[in-house]
Amino acid sequence: MDYFKYILIAINFLTLISCVYAIWKINKVLKKFK
Known part of the structure; x- marks a missing residue:
């Protein structure tokens, strides 16, 4: 079950x-348009 926790952390990190x-x-x- 620990793997699931690490997968969630990895997904959150990638999303961030x-x-x-x-x-x-x-x-x-x-900035290019200004």
Whole structure:
């Protein structure tokens, strides 16, 4: 059952990274238009 906990942590970590990356990309695009 420990594996399930680690899988959830990994999914949360990847989701966090992709959210940060998406925000960074959006900021870069917005700065280009300003």
